[in-house]
Amino acid sequence: MPVPSEADDPIDEAFAAYLRSCDEGSVGSREEFLAQFPEMAEELKSLMDAADAIHRFTGASVPDSGEVAQAAAAADTVDVMVAGPDDSGDDPAATLPEAHRPKGDPGPTLPYTLGDYELLEVIGRGGMGVVYRATQRMLNRTVAVKMIRGGMLACENDVRRFYTEAQAAARLHHPGIVPVYQFGHEAGHHFFSMALIEGTDLQRKINDGELPIEDAARYVRDVARALEHAHQNDLLHRDMKPANILIDQKDRVHITDFGLAKNLSTDSSVTGSGAAVGTPNYMAPEQAGGHSDRATRQSDVYSLGAILFACVTGRPPLVGDSVVETLMQVVHEPPPAMRSFRSNVPTDLETIVAKCLEKEPRKRYQSARDLAEDLDAFMEGRPILARPRGRLLKMWHWVAGVPLVGALIGRKIVRTSPGHRRFQAAMLLLLALSPFLFVIGAMLWSHHIEAMPQSVTLAGGLDQGTYNRVSQALADRLEQSAGVATRVVASGGSLDNRQRLIAREVQLAPMQASAISGDELCVIAPLFYEAAHLLVRAPELLEHQDSFGLQFLAGQRIAVGPIGSGSRRAADMILDSLKLPADATPREVIPWDRLQSTDAPDVALICVGRGSELVSQLLRRDWRLVAIPQGITISMQHPTLRTITIDPTDYPTAGIPEGGLATVGTTAFLVTRRDAPSALVQTTLELLYQSPRLFVDLIPRERAAEWQGLDLHHAARGYFESLDIESR
Missing domain, CATH: 1.10.510.10 (Transferase(Phosphotransferase) domain 1)
Structure with a gap:
């Protein structure tokens, strides 16, 4: 505690007298004591209230008059026991002038004989004890002697604490702990002696x-x-x-x-x-x-x-x-x-x-x-x-x-820093502005997610397939006209493309109608029809072809596309409708370019766009196209399939009848995620229908109304609806 100034001396003396009176039990009531000092009653009352607050905080009962002095002593437990060139300069109690020291503890007049010890000078004062430099006459050595403050007036608790200190230190023997030599009671004074540490x-x-x-x-x-x-x-x-x-x-x-x-x-x-x-x-x-x-x-x-x-x-x-x-x-x-x-x-x-x-x-x-x-x-x-x-x-x-x-x-905050107060002010301001910030943020976020991305990845399909060709043509237009970096990745077909879209590996993908499902995907536009091409190369099979059915296929090995491809999915639906189960009619996956090998099956069912280069190459060899006359029955069982006709113009050298060849087919769509940016969908549609035509079999945008019942992306729906209004 700081050294009291001259202006504070009367209050300090009065409060010290109050504490001594409480300790001795000689004070009547607080009001009687304050009446003795009317000119400083308010200041003294504040000090007494502070002492009460300490007791209440620490969980003790509100102190009686005799307990306040004990609380004050417990608040400062400094006991300095060192000797040096400046023994009293930093110890608050030791620096007090004699007039300001507790009047109930003047201490013995030095030098003072205490049993075997000669007390020479005070080297430290604390909340409970006074430490003296002393000479132990019998052993002729200089020691430190600590005496309890208050002498014979010390209360029982002070005495107990005093001896606790002496006994505790006496049982320890370590060079880093001040050793205690002796303790006892002499001439009404409780004391113990210990080693004198010369230093600070x-x-x-x-x-x-x-x-x-x-x-x-x-x-x-x-x-x-x-x-x-x-x-x-x-x-x-x-x-x-x-x-x-x-x-x-x-x-x-x-x-x-x-x-x-x-x-x-x-x-x-x-x-x-x-x-x-x-x-x-x-x-x-x-x-x-x-x-x-x-x-x-x-x-x-x-x-x-x-x-x-x-x-x-x-x-x-x-x-x-x-x-x-x-x-x-x-x-x-x-x-x-x-x-x-x-x-x-x-x-x-x-x-x-x-x-x-x-x-x-x-x-x-x-x-x-x-x-x-x-x-x-x-x-x-x-x-x-x-x-x-x-x-x-x-x-x-x-x-x-x-x-x-x-x-x-539920945390108690004792003191707040300027930084904490500024942060709280900012929090409250932010809370007040949050509705406006939310609206602005929503607008900015909407603009961000609807903006054109800097790069676009498209899924293709199987090697030499139509999906690869369509995706690459669309990617070229996006890069050249929209200035967007594009990339086309090969895939295993429609189901693979679906998974890549869901995983956000690609943003656009061609996909067969039967593969479009789930809440995450939606359609941008129809691309082209995919016709089921039933090809046969064995003459004996062609001779036994049943014009009213395809039962001649029973027991034959049939080449189909890999699992996950749109071609395989369509082939399975057709063969199942014809009641040709897989165990009776084996379905084999073989690369299409190996169909010319001698060990390849003699029947192939390929679902691709009409005029396919792959089919054209096969027809120039020994393969022939066969009609699938049960188209209506098949389409009723599988709504994603529809009756379709392969025209002579699709394959001019194949000898297709003038009325065409009946078969079934499906539609390939350009698909994206439901949360795809509107700018990407809008730009893709504009480039898809830009002249010249992206590819020959592209379904014209005027016919897109046929698929208005599909789950279109909201930007695509707006695009086609605007075309419908213009046409009116």
Whole structure:
């Protein structure tokens, strides 16, 4: 606490007198006491209310008059036990003028004989004790003697805590822990003697200026090793802070002040459930929340992380304007980044500190030894075990600090930064503008998805098939006229094209009518008719051809297209309608260019566009076209098939009768996804019907009305409807 100014002296003296009276039980009521100081009654009442708030926050009952002094003492547990050239310059109690020191604790007149000890000078004062440089006459050595403040007026709890500190330290034997020599009661004074550490303490080093990072890591590593010794002996410190770490003239650390220690083996301590004990800035969240009885080894590890933070940055991780606010921050607020106070902090060291300062004990280092080993690794340039928090987690912790977000998730926000307030203001503004932004976004998104893509991929079909030829011709026009980069990929036919469209591998694909299904696909335009070409090459089969049926095919091997192709799908429907099952009439997949081989079947059923070059080549050899007269029956069983006639002009040298050859066929459509950009569909239609005709068998756009019942893309429907209006 700061040294009081002259203007504040009367209030300080009055409040100190009030605390002493409460401690001694000599005060009547608060109102009677305030009546003695009418000119400063309001200021004194504010200080008393603050003391009440501390008790309420820590879970204790609202204090009676005698309890307030005890609460005030617990708020500051600093006990300085070092001797050096400036022994009193940084200790608040030691710097007070004699007139401002507690009147109930003047202390003995020095030099003073206390049993075997000669008290020579005061070297430190704290919330509970006074430390003297003394000479132990019998052993002729200089020691430090700590006496309880208040002397014979000390309350029972202070005495118990005083002896807890002495007994706890006396059972530990480690070079990093100040050893206790003797404790007892002499001439009404409770005291214990311990080694005198010539040097300073870590808090003073922090106050003197920025510590080198290597020194900060070394100090805390050595403290962690000493603390591990205490933990191995079932002793928790529970009040680790820089002022309780002494540094001797050889730059070695020594832990002191075990006044709040807890013996894990006996589950005993000087505090009970519901008390927040320790120093708020360095207290673990479980202690700050009023559960000091739940403190574990990880609670001391948290304090070590806070100490390392202070060594590197010059300040504790969480600092509030009051004790209560600091405790609230420790419980609820994440610590700030060390680099926000010192830019050159190594990432590994920041990661180590962050692991120590986790709110949940299970996420911290599980022992002080683990922390020491990670600090060793950091100092030696080896990989550390701690892992940094992910960016998403860091971002979430920051966003959770926004008051509005904190209220929604039930997190208590103690203090908000300007950045959090600006972010919240932006959130509220965005919320107010969200309807307008939604409309604008929807418009922009609609424009984006409806715009012409920069590149287009089209599916083709089987090698030498009509699908490949049509897709390539359309791709050439898109590239030349619309300036769109295009690519045609070969496929296994209609069913393969369907899967590629659904998987978004292609944007446009020719497809047989029977393959168009599902909610994701729709039609752009009809392309051409595909006729079922039944070809036979064995003369004996032609001689036995039944003009009223195709029963002569029973038992014959029939070449059909591969599974997944439109040709195969049409062939299966036709043969099934003719009651020629696959087990009685084997269906074989063979490349069409191998139909001339001697081991190929003598019958082939190919569903392609009329005038096909493939069929023309076969007809120039030994193959002949055969009619499929049952077209009406077949089309009734399979609505995607229809009766069709192969004209003599389709194959001039094939000897087709003047009236044509009856067969069945289907329609090939250009298909896309339902969410395809309107600009792509519109441009494709314009180029598809652009002169000269894209291919000979293209169904004219004037006849597209025949397929208006199909599920057309909305842009295609608009295109054809506009043509219908123009024709009227």
